[in-house]
Amino acid sequence: MAARILTWLDERLGLTGIYKTVLDRKVPKVNWAFTLGSATLFLAIMQAATGIFLTAYYVPHPDQAYDSINYIMNDVAFGWLIRGIHHWGATLMVITVVLHMLRTFFYGAYKYPREVTWLTGVLLLLVTLGMGFTGYLLPWNQRAYWATTVGTSITETIPLIGPFINQALRGGTDLSTLTLVRFFSAHIWMLPTVLFGVIGVHIYLVIRLGISHVPSEDE
Amino acid sequence: MAHAGPEHGLSRRSFVTGVVGILGGFIAAVVGLPAIGYLLSPSLKSGSSSKEEWVPLGPTEELVTGEPRLFAFTRTKQVGWERTANSYGVYVVRKPDDSYDVFSNVCTHLSCRVSWKEEENEYVCPCHDGRFAKDGAIVSGPQPRPLDRFEYKVEEGTLFIYLTEA
Numbered sequence: 001m002a003a004r005i006l007t008w009l010d011e012r013l014g015l016t017g018i019y020k021t022v023l024d025r026k027v028p029k030v031n032w033a034f035t036l037g038s039a040t041l042f043l044a045i046m047q048a049a050t051g052i053f054l055t056a057y058y059v060p061h062p063d064q065a066y067d068s069i070n071y072i073m074n075d076v077a078f079g080w081l082i083r084g085i086h087h088w089g090a091t092l093m094v095i096t097v098v099l100h101m102l103r104t105f106f107y108g109a110y111k112y113p114r115e116v117t118w119l120t121g122v123l124l125l126l127v128t129l130g131m132g133f134t135g136y137l138l139p140w141n142q143r144a145y146w147a148t149t150v151g152t153s154i155t156e157t158i159p160l161i162g163p164f165i166n167q168a169l170r171g172g173t174d175l176s177t178l179t180l181v182r183f184f185s186a187h188i189w190m191l192p193t194v195l196f197g198v199i200g201v202h203i204y205l206v207i208r209l210g211i212s213h214v215p216s217e218d219e
Numbered sequence: 220m221a222h223a224g225p226e227h228g229l230s231r232r233s234f235v236t237g238v239v240g241i242l243g244g245f246i247a248a249v250v251g252l253p254a255i256g257y258l259l260s261p262s263l264k265s266g267s268s269s270k271e272e273w274v275p276l277g278p279t280e281e282l283v284t285g286e287p288r289l290f291a292f293t294r295t296k297q298v299g300w301e302r303t304a305n306s307y308g309v310y311v312v313r314k315p316d317d318s319y320d321v322f323s324n325v326c327t328h329l330s331c332r333v334s335w336k337e338e339e340n341e342y343v344c345p346c347h348d349g350r351f352a353k354d355g356a357i358v359s360g361p362q363p364r365p366l367d368r369f370e371y372k373v374e375e376g377t378l379f380i381y382l383t384e385a
Contacts, residue, residue: 046250053254057299067300075299077260078253085250 021207028213033107036100037206043093044199047131048192050086058138060184062177065140090132097128108219109212117205120198127195134187140180148183149175261299270296273372273379280376282313287335287342287353289324294382308332309369309380310342312353321369321380322355328362342366 010016057076059068072079101121104110110118137148152175156166171178276290293306308324322342324332331346341358342351349360356365369380 049250049254053257056258064300071300075260077256079257079260081253082257 025207025210027211030211030214033099033103034211036096036103040093040096040100041199041203043089043096044195046085047089047093048196050082050089051188051192053082054086055188060138060181062140062180065138065180069139090135093128094132097125101125107212107215113209114205114212117202117209120202120205123198124195124202127191127198131187131191131195134183134191137180137183138187145175148179152179271381271383274382276309276311276378276380278376279313279319279373279378282311282319282378284313284315285353287312289335307382310335310366311378319371319373319378320354321371321378322366323369325367326362327364327367328360333366 006015054072057068057072057079059065069083072083104118104121133148133151137144152166152169155169156162158165167173169179169182170176171182274292274294276292282288287310290309290311291306292309293304295302295304297303310320310322310324312320312322314320324334324342326333326344326346326349328344328347328349331344333342333344333349333351335341336343339350340353342353342355344350344360344362347361349362350358351362351366352358355368369382371378371380373379
């Protein structure tokens with residue numbers, strides 16, 4: 001019965017075609033370093049899932065942000081687990097993204113015809129760092145506040161446009177409610193939209209072009 | 220690759236597929252099951268903040284027989300990480316035998332607040348035009364039962380009501 005339903009669906013949706021294209025790809029003999037992209041994708045999905053759950057309690061307001069996170073950690077069932085996964089997943093994702101980039105670089109996998117894959121990858125690295133930067137402020141504790149003060153102040157050192165960028169990030173001259181809310185907006189809507197959109201392009205290109213082999217000595 | 224053939228009962232490919240499935244299911248369960256508890260957690264908490272107490276409304280000597288009078292008070296309670304103030308309204312009517320009718324002003328239909336209309340001699344709920352008589356009985360409207368009453372006592376000329384909240 002289940003097989004008949006699957007056949008019925010497959011005939012209409014082309015599931016087998018999708019499965020074969022996406023997962024049954026021909027790949028050269030490679031090593032574990034080639035799993036870093038998948039690991040990063042897995043972490044991105046975990047971050048999205050746990051992040052969505054965190055918004056059920058988190059309030060992006062200076063009076064309540066810290067208290068609401070305390071509530072998640074101490075009073076909500078498994079709140080420590082959901083936030084813990086989000087917290088450590090963020091750090092881990094930055095690590096896997098960078099390792100993934102290093103592998104691509106040292107194996108020369110960014111060369112023809114994969115230049116665009118590399119460019120979208122650079123964008124994904126920047127967005128991932130942006131996610132880390134904006135998420136870091138959200139607990140609104142001393143560390144978050146001062147880290148963001150320092151981080152946004154660094155942009156001020158850029159010649160000519162520095163002060164403008166600093167104020168644009170902060171939503172004013174100082175860190176305030178506006179900073180917290182715009183960082184929250186960037187963290188849960190703007191950056192994730194870009195992130196998952198570009199991940200789509202990145203993966204399309206990986207599937208379309210196939211993955212490169214490990215370079216041999218005479219190359 | 221003869222050793223991986225299906226004649227051994229389990230091919231390398233189906234072994235890997237199975238392991239991936241089991242691991243994936245395990246990870247989904249580790250995140251998914253706690254997530255259900257996480258979302259439901261505050262809803263299922265049997266109110267540690269729930270309390271019952273005698274609340275003083277005011278001196279009985281100011282009450283005129285047969286004239287409903289509204290007493291209002293607020294009680295704060297901890298909800299989540301915030302202290303929230305709830306306001307309560309209580310109508311008290313002194314009866315000729317010096318007993319009292321003590322009504323909650325919460326409409327028994329859908330919890331809007333009723334108010335006493337002297338000129339109509341009725342409690343009127345503004346939401347769906349529910350009307351109650353001075354003794355709390357239903358006059359007209361969609362409400363399923365008369366106005367709710369509070370248990371009360373008079374001590375040294377002060378009227379107290381017994382407030383229970385979930």
